[in-house]
Amino acid sequence: MTLLECRNIHKTYGHGVATVPAVRGVDMQLERGETLGLVGESGCGKTTLGRVIVGLNAPTSGKVVFDGEDVSGRLHEPEFRRRVQMVFQHPQSSLNPRFRVSTTLREPAILLTSMRNEELGQQIEQTLRLVGLGIEYQTKKPKQLSGGQLQRVAIARALMSSPDLIVLDEPTSSLDQSIRSRIIALLKDIQERRQVSYLFISHDLSTVRKIAHRVAVMYLGRIVEVSETEALFNDPQHPYTQALLSAVPSIDPGDRSERIILRGETPSPTALPVGCSFQDRCELVHARCGVEAPLLQETGPARHVECFAVQ
Amino acid sequence: MRLFEVEALTVGITGSPFPILREVSFYVEPGEVLALVGESGSGKTMTALAAMGLLPFGIEMTGGDVRLEGDSLVRTGGTVERSAAQMSMIFQHPTSALNPTMRVGHQVGRVIQINQRLGRTQSLEAAVELLKHVGIPGAKRVARNFPHQLSGGMCQRVMIAMAVACQPRLLIADEPTTALDVTVQAQIFDLIKSLVSEIGCGVLFITHDLGAVAEMADRVAVMYGGQVMEESPVRDLLAKPRHPYTRYLLESVVREVDHRVEDIGVDFALTGCRFGHRCPYVHEKCNGFPPLVEISPSRRVSCFLRTEELR
Numbered sequence A: 001m002t003l004l005e006c007r008n009i010h011k012t013y014g015h016g017v018a019t020v021p022a023v024r025g026v027d028m029q030l031e032r033g034e035t036l037g038l039v040g041e042s043g044c045g046k047t048t049l050g051r052v053i054v055g056l057n058a059p060t061s062g063k064v065v066f067d068g069e070d071v072s073g074r075l076h077e078p079e080f081r082r083r084v085q086m087v088f089q090h091p092q093s094s095l096n097p098r099f100r101v102s103t104t105l106r107e108p109a110i111l112l113t114s115m116r117n118e119e120l121g122q123q124i125e126q127t128l129r130l131v132g133l134g135i136e137y138q139t140k141k142p143k144q145l146s147g148g149q150l151q152r153v154a155i156a157r158a159l160m161s162s163p164d165l166i167v168l169d170e171p172t173s174s175l176d177q178s179i180r181s182r183i184i185a186l187l188k189d190i191q192e193r194r195q196v197s198y199l200f201i202s203h204d205l206s207t208v209r210k211i212a213h214r215v216a217v218m219y220l221g222r223i224v225e226v227s228e229t230e231a232l233f234n235d236p237q238h239p240y241t242q243a244l245l246s247a248v249p250s251i252d253p254g255d256r257s258e259r260i261i262l263r264g265e266t267p268s269p270t271a272l273p274v275g276c277s278f279q280d281r282c283e284l285v286h287a288r289c290g291v292e293a294p295l296l297q298e299t300g301p302a303r304h305v306e307c308f309a310v311q
Numbered sequence B: 001m002r003l004f005e006v007e008a009l010t011v012g013i014t015g016s017p018f019p020i021l022r023e024v025s026f027y028v029e030p031g032e033v034l035a036l037v038g039e040s041g042s043g044k045t046m047t048a049l050a051a052m053g054l055l056p057f058g059i060e061m062t063g064g065d066v067r068l069e070g071d072s073l074v075r076t077g078g079t080v081e082r083s084a085a086q087m088s089m090i091f092q093h094p095t096s097a098l099n100p101t102m103r104v105g106h107q108v109g110r111v112i113q114i115n116q117r118l119g120r121t122q123s124l125e126a127a128v129e130l131l132k133h134v135g136i137p138g139a140k141r142v143a144r145n146f147p148h149q150l151s152g153g154m155c156q157r158v159m160i161a162m163a164v165a166c167q168p169r170l171l172i173a174d175e176p177t178t179a180l181d182v183t184v185q186a187q188i189f190d191l192i193k194s195l196v197s198e199i200g201c202g203v204l205f206i207t208h209d210l211g212a213v214a215e216m217a218d219r220v221a222v223m224y225g226g227q228v229m230e231e232s233p234v235r236d237l238l239a240k241p242r243h244p245y246t247r248y249l250l251e252s253v254v255r256e257v258d259h260r261v262e263d264i265g266v267d268f269a270l271t272g273c274r275f276g277h278r279c280p281y282v283h284e285k286c287n288g289f290p291p292l293v294e295i296s297p298s299r300r301v302s303c304f305l306r307t308e309e310l311r
């Protein structure tokens, strides 16, 4: 069953000559109990899309449909806020610096659920343990925590209100491998038990591969490829996806030979070329790409690619 | 002469008898990249902040020495004094390290103005150049933006630009590419490497990504629980980890570790080896503090196992 649907979302920042089209027509669905990985170059609009979905930014145009209802402007409704949570990219600026960890975790649960006090205390302890922090962390303030500890507090906070959808924006970027695996296992376990859906934004492709059912690749405000995870990693079709997947550093020196180095630089979102926005950097560019912008088209089962050379 | 040396650095909460960092020692040669790795909460950021003289309120250095090009930077009362031209740092939390009320071009420009003694307009131009260099599309426009108008990865690159603009003797980079995709990451690594070869500076590179270590670093120091466990050339460490914790760390990359094991961080009140509670080789001797001992000309290990046993 579809839980979330984005219909032709646009989000433009600023006015006049200085407008930045951060998201440029994104369509996407997320099923109940599904994880969609969202990857793509820094600045391509992932966070912006996430913020639009949870209602923190209004889309310039387009619609977000959650559980069958248009949810624009629902942010102040407690039930919507309980059901949709976001883990922010920079936990140190999204957590209240004056709150102890226990207060940070208690707040959403008190506001948004009917949990009683002692139940709440237990829930806080349990959630902290699940993210690998002992109960002694309850009394700490954000300043007293390391980068990875903060990140785990942010994840714990999102879990407190038993949401149906969590947008996780780079949730494991400051975590080492073993804690990261543990968080992934935890998220999967919760998903199995409660059918929660995740939009998992990350630069870390190996983590995305482990957690996502499907992956969407973004470039300059548009989804250029979306596919089931293994199909995408085994056979990337869009030229940008191919370059992205080839650049992962590895401990094995033998692995480093086949890297595709992208030529040129990403165009500024304020000065996009006519036609395909990847044309200046694309190996497969041909005449049509400079005239007409490609659209997402089905190229296989559950697979869409936005490129003339593939369609 | 060694470019940078930290010797027996001990840091703790003011008034607490239990140090967070315990006798941390490592060094960086000119033109060398030393990676500092270790799990979340192991003390990497704290080590960097102590070396920079930027420990937060309530945390103090109680022992040890920090030397740059042979001169001790520690002043009476345990404070460290250094200039931006001596050491500069890329912080783990980009949003909190940038000034939210100042356009990013000016922030970078000011650093250039001070360190390279250029005029105001010239500095601003140089800042835009540098923003281009760290791969920010539309650098000229972005220079006029405030930090909140930038994506996570763009903020991180602005900070990298500022640190690089100082042309320091030692660059400290605390998880510099966590918010960047792999293609931009590769570009940043190249930038850091070319800075090293151009001006012969050293780099202390903090990360939890062993792929990045293999790619960037010459040597590596492994931390656990506020202690340096092993210091070694990268290739030797990856091929033959000696310390029990290093072995565990490398194993967690190649195989899935058991997440059910309750692993709730380190007890800083331990007087013995802080890896003792997880170490498969723990024995009576481990109740004492294991010093960092040279086991071969280029390797140091902090463990009570005999040299033969570490082989």
Ligand SMILES: Nc1ncnc2c1ncn2[C@@H]1O[C@H](COP(=O)(O)OP(=O)(O)OP(=O)(O)O)[C@@H](O)[C@H]1O
Residues within 6 Å of the ligand: A013, A014, A020, A021, A022, A041, A042, A043, A044, A045, A046, A047, A048, A049, A089, A269, B148, B149, B150, B151, B152, B153, B154, B179, B180
């Ligand atoms: N408040 C804002 N005002 C103006 N421009 C903004 C604002 N927030 C984001 N932008 C711009 O929108 C674009 C997309 O930013 P966004 O934060 O969504 O990127 P991202 O994909 O999350 O990148 P990253 O991986 O670096 O976090 C960027 O060019 C950014 O400069």
Ligand SMILES: Nc1ncnc2c1ncn2[C@@H]1O[C@H](COP(=O)(O)OP(=O)(O)OP(=O)(O)O)[C@@H](O)[C@H]1O
Residues within 6 Å of the ligand: A143, A144, A145, A146, A147, A148, A149, A174, B013, B020, B038, B039, B040, B041, B042, B043, B044, B045, B046, B047, B056, B058, B059, B092, B208
């Ligand atoms: N101001 C503080 N007061 C008390 N404890 C602190 C303070 N700052 C950090 N700590 C503790 O010191 C330890 C080391 O923290 P540090 O930030 O150096 O970790 P780190 O290795 O950088 O971890 P990460 O990879 O998660 O960033 C952590 O256990 C943390 O909880």
Ligand code: SF4
Residues within 6 Å of the ligand: A239, A240, A276, A277, A278, A279, A280, A282, A283, A284, A285, A286, A289, A294, A306, A307, A308, A309, A310
């Ligand atoms: S449409 Fe053309 S320029 Fe764009 S990705 Fe495909 S081949 Fe390359």
Ligand code: SF4
Residues within 6 Å of the ligand: B244, B245, B273, B274, B275, B276, B277, B279, B280, B281, B282, B283, B285, B286, B290, B302, B303, B304, B305
């Ligand atoms: S000193 Fe003892 S506990 Fe520590 S790593 Fe060595 S054997 Fe293990």
Ligand SMILES: [Mg+2]
Residues within 6 Å of the ligand: A046, A047, A048, A089, A169, B151, B152, B153
């Ligand atoms: Mg982002």
Ligand SMILES: [Mg+2]
Residues within 6 Å of the ligand: A146, A147, A148, B044, B045, B046, B092, B174
């Ligand atoms: Mg840190």
